[in-house]
Amino acid sequence: MTKLRFIIMLFTLFLISTSYGFSLQDEGSSASVRMEIENQTKRLYTTSNSQERAYILYERAKLYNYLGDSERAIHDLTSAIELYPSFIDAYYARGSVFNNVGLPEKALEDLNIILTMAPNHQHALRTRAAVYMALEKYSLALQDMNKLIQTNNKIGDLFYQRSLILMHLEKFDEAVSDLTTAIQLNPDNGQFLLTRGSLLLKIGKFHEAKADLEILHAAMPDNEEIATLLKMAEAGIIYQAQFQ
Known part of the structure; x- marks a missing residue:
């Protein structure tokens, strides 16, 4: 999974x-x-x-x-x-x-x-x-x-929840937009940032994913899961560079 x-x-x-x-x-x-x-x-x-x-x-x-x-x-x-x-x-x-x-x-x-x-x-x-x-x-x-x-357009958790529904519907750009709004409303919520970073990684936006994951890695340097996701984003950037 x-x-x-x-x-x-x-x-x-x-x-x-x-x-x-x-x-x-x-x-x-x-x-x-x-x-x-x-x-x-x-x-x-x-x-x-x-x-x-x-x-x-x-x-x-x-x-x-x-x-x-x-x-x-x-x-x-x-x-x-x-x-x-x-x-x-x-x-x-x-x-x-x-x-x-x-x-x-x-x-x-x-x-x-x-x-x-x-x-x-x-x-x-x-x-x-x-x-x-x-x-x-x-x-x-x-x-x-x-x-x-x-x-209730000032409640970050609602935008976060809607983003998860949008992911199931494969409306990934809209999901990213909702996650961005959720983060703006609750900038200290690491779960929102992790979800956006994971989604950006999934859809191949490696530079943006790396930016989110670097913030999380700086806050939790011993978290192996975040470190692994960050390495995946960095590898994706290198891979994409071959075709530019």
């Missing part, structure tokens, strides 16, 4: 895993969460108001998700939605849990419902772009990222 493909894969996995993630905690934390689940269950039976019950179920679902109990989390979120059909946060939470347990198509159903009700929902757009990436529906992912950037 090339460095560039590895970077793209990491981005997709990161966005999917962080959309509504949970982490297993130590026993002390788990015990306190279980106690809170009991409290929420008691609260559930003290009210007959549908919307209030939906919120309680939503809160309990988050606790189940925290413990890694995705099945109960999904069950509570589904019940919350049945009680309160326009509960956007519950749709988003359920879609994210579906995503995390490897059901991207189910996640898409919930994300699409959210974006029907709230077309500019930032988290839903970003998560749906990640789901589309995982499903290799890159053109659809690009549409969502374009919409996000229209209203």
